[in-house]
Amino acid sequence: MNEQDSVETGKERTGIIGLLHRIWGSLRRPTARYALGTLLATGFVGGILFWGSFNWSMELTNTETFCISCHEMEQNVYREYKQTVHYSNRTGVRATCPDCHVPKTWIHKIARKIKASNELYHHFLGTIDTPEKFEGKRLELATNVWNVMKKTDSRECRNCHNFEYMDFTVQENRAQTRHETAITDGKTCIDCHKGIAHELPKGAYEAEQKLD
Amino acid sequence: MIKLLAPVLMGVFLILGFTLWSPQANSQQDDAVHSLRGTTALDENNEAPDLKKPNTGNRFGKAYRQQPPLIPHKIDKYQINLKVNQCMRCHDWPYNVREGAPKISETHYKNRSGVALDKVSRSRWFCTQCHVTQTRAPAIVRNDFTPATGQR
Numbered sequence: 521m522n523e524q525d526s527v528e529t530g531k532e533r534t535g536i537i538g539l540l541h542r543i544w545g546s547l548r549r550p551t552a553r554y555a556l557g558t559l560l561a562t563g564f565v566g567g568i569l570f571w572g573s574f575n576w577s578m579e580l581t582n583t584e585t586f587c588i589s590c591h592e593m594e595q596n597v598y599r600e601y602k603q604t605v606h607y608s609n610r611t612g613v614r615a616t617c618p619d620c621h622v623p624k625t626w627i628h629k630i631a632r633k634i635k636a637s638n639e640l641y642h643h644f645l646g647t648i649d650t651p652e653k654f655e656g657k658r659l660e661l662a663t664n665v666w667n668v669m670k671k672t673d674s675r676e677c678r679n680c681h682n683f684e685y686m687d688f689t690v691q692e693n694r695a696q697t698r699h700e701t702a703i704t705d706g707k708t709c710i711d712c713h714k715g716i717a718h719e720l721p722k723g724a725y726e727a728e729q730k731l732d
Numbered sequence: 733m734i735k736l737l738a739p740v741l742m743g744v745f746l747i748l749g750f751t752l753w754s755p756q757a758n759s760q761q762d763d764a765v766h767s768l769r770g771t772t773a774l775d776e777n778n779e780a781p782d783l784k785k786p787n788t789g790n791r792f793g794k795a796y797r798q799q800p801p802l803i804p805h806k807i808d809k810y811q812i813n814l815k816v817n818q819c820m821r822c823h824d825w826p827y828n829v830r831e832g833a834p835k836i837s838e839t840h841y842k843n844r845s846g847v848a849l850d851k852v853s854r855s856r857w858f859c860t861q862c863h864v865t866q867t868r869a870p871a872i873v874r875n876d877f878t879p880a881t882g883q884r
Binding site: 604692697720721722725 | 811813814831
């Protein structure tokens, strides 16, 4: 009996199965060589690194540059948004894509990011990869966003805009009276402010009446 | 031949330009027709004109009987295209009731054959062809127009 035979017939396995066995084994029975403190410290630092890089890479997907790296966004909605007050205005405050379309709170943000996988799927399917296709789907897509904003009481708008911080006296007459009635009627931003950052699709107001 | 003609013509235009734009020539021409630039020398900056902001306080009256009403609020970036007319979000019936806005004239619901329609007529679709925002802008040219009214 030489060494080669013992490897083939014994419990030691080679290849990918063997590797998996060894990993499983080390998970079940950690090393006896290092102190518990060392293991905990390594785990702690590793945890920080993992969590940090996880959030960091998630924030990377939360930038305008990332959003418009897809031509669907760049060629349609982004170009329209560049003409609006949320892009360029008197005070120089700008709201970029994620400010309105991604929640700020962590749990809601994660939920939105998971839902965004559907958008990736349709990007690779090419569902809206031409301006004509986009226009065709536009009413449906816009209605989706309006629906979500209605359900969340326009949460993303209210990151910046808040009824309580508004000075009605410096608003236009029509805005002043309308905002006051909106508070008493319990309305939310999106109920009136549709099509402020992107163009409205054909049939927008018919769809709006169905929503109300 | 053409190669020779081009610099000669350019020279002639330059000389003509300088004589026309020289200060003496300008002072003589003050009463004549001006370009938009006015009498400001080429190396000086014109005074910037006032920005004409829409007057959003009270509504201006009409200057003549048939005048399309002026718009007493900002309309920047209101979408009026083949897809949507954002003015109709407040000024179309029944939206106007909810928003407390003036309703567009009933004439705007008739097409050109006089048939009454449910929505605004396509021939009236582009509001800003007739209706403009009101501004306190002094008349650029003198105007002797008097409206046709006996109540003066």
